[in-house]
Amino acid sequence: MHAWPASEVPALPGEGRDLRIHDTATGGLVTLAPGPVARIYVCGITPYDATHMGHAATYNAFDLVQRVWLDTKRQVHYVQNVTDVDDPLLERAERDGIDWVALAEKETVLFREDMTALRMLPPQHYIGAVEAIPGIVPLVERLRDAGAAYELEGDVYFSVESDPHFGQVSHLDAAAMRLLSAERGGDPDRPGKKNPLDPMLWMAARAGEPSWDGASLGRGRPGWHIECVAIALDHLGMGFDVQGGGSDLAFPHHEMGASHAQALTGEFPMAKAYVHAGMVALDGEKMSKSKGNLVFVSKLRYDGIDPAAIRLALLAHHYRSDWEWTDQVLQDAVARLDAWRAAVSRPDGPSADALVEEIREALSNDLDAPAALAAVDRWAVLQGAQGGTDEGAPGVVSRAVDALLGVAL
Structure with missing residues (x-):
């Protein structure tokens, strides 16, 4: 599977700062200091509907992570x-009377178009669950053979008790985990499970549903969490820098994925x-496909909204905050966007050197995009009020906003 084309990221003078970011597992800010190559895994879409603003906000956050790292001259x-x-x-x-493969392909194409329009930097590896199945099957077999998984009526479940670190991502109690498991794709009430929280690794073939050869597992298809684990371990290995996604993925998806990987490798x-x-x-409720209360990126684009404005709407909210689209x-x-473009269209302006450092500092402080936007606003107001004599300033601002915020002026 291929990703989308990358937009050019302008090089800026000087060097960026290491990123301090909120870590759900520790509950506080951590300073990330990767080696020459920073490693990040972000959970992707289930392609049965177009990209909505909730998706866009999530991928915008991790696009900023990449841009901060690139500004430190890392790969x-x-x-x-x-x-x-x-x-x-x-x-x-x-429901729609369409082949599931055709639906997935159609929505994945639309997602790529939305990401391109929003200038989201693409992944180096963009991997579908189906193409990852040959790598998933051996991992499930290893977990089963090691006693970390068990069979139940042909299905294979992971035993959460096999990982001594289970629960250290989300830090939820058992009752909260059980409720969220039921809401988010688990089956805590299935009889015969060793622990209600145990997630499925391999689902035995069901009539009328797609299935694949699972070697000693029999025909079936993979569970949700092991899919991401197989892809992450294959391309990044253990101990990569950031596991990212929406807050609704902390449990069960990231909790379970961490335990799968830790049980497989013995590393933590x-x-x-x-x-x-x-x-x-x-309208007061979280955007979700199940509720249908969605604002689609593609619909806004087709209505003539500049993708740069859509991106600025996302950047106006801190990535960790819950907010409402209006x-x-x-x-x-x-x-x-109009004000910024007017400001950089003039032949000269106030010096922008301090502004670049303000943007860098804001983003390095837990991706504080609203503070970065406020800094650019102040420069634009000053430019409109009194201008300046620095002929290079508008170009510096334009390149900095592009490189660090992903907004093309």
């Missing part, structure tokens, strides 16, 4: 998956930081 090894076979996808395909932790983006709401949010972003 970035970014991996993202596509869950191109899963119950929600199969259910939507059946799977990732140095677990970073989670907040949820975006519409018409006013978009109007404010359009007005900001």
Whole structure:
């Protein structure tokens, strides 16, 4: 599976700062100091509907992580998956009377188009669950043979008790975990499981559903969490720098994935930081495909909204905050984009050297994009009020906003 084309990231004078970011596992800020190559895994979409603003906010956050790292002159090894076979996808395909493969391909193409328009930097490896199955099967077999997994009526479950570190990502109690497991794809009430929280690694073939050869596991398809583990271990190895996704993935997805990887390798932790983006709401409720209360990136684009304005609307909110999409949010972003473009269109202006450092400092402080936007706003106001004599300033601002915020002026 291929990703989308990369937009050029302008080089800036000087050097960026190491990133301090909130780690869900420790509950506080950690300073990430990767080696020459920073490693990040971000969980991708289940492609049964178009990219909504909640998706866009999540991928925008981890795009900023990449840009901060690139500004420190590091390379970035970014991996993202596509869950191109899963119950929600199969259910939507059946509802709409469309082949599930065709639905997944259609929505993945649209996702790529949205990411390109929003200038999200692409992953080096963009891997579908289906293409990862040959690497998933041996991992499930290893867990089973090591006693970390067991069979139940042909299905294979992971035993959470096999990982002494289970629970150290989300830090939830058993009751909260059980509730979230039931809400987010688990089956805690299935009789015969050793622990209600045990997640499925391999689902035996069901009539009318797709399945693949699982060697000694029999025909079936992989569980949700082991998919990401197989892809991450294959391309990044253990101890990579950031595991990212929306806050609704902290449990069960990232908790279970960490335990799978730790049981497989005997190493801890799977990732140095677990970073989670907040949820975006519409009309008072979290945007979700199940509720249908969605604002689609593609619909805004087709309506003539500049993707740079969409990106500014995302950047106006701290990545960890939960916030609500409104018409006013978009109007404010359009007005900001117009003001910035007017400011950099002049032949000279106030010096921008301090501004570049303000943006760097804001982003290195837990991706404080709103503070970065406020700094650019101040420069634009000063430019409009009195101008300046630095002929290079507008170009410096334009390049800095592009390189660090992903907004093309």
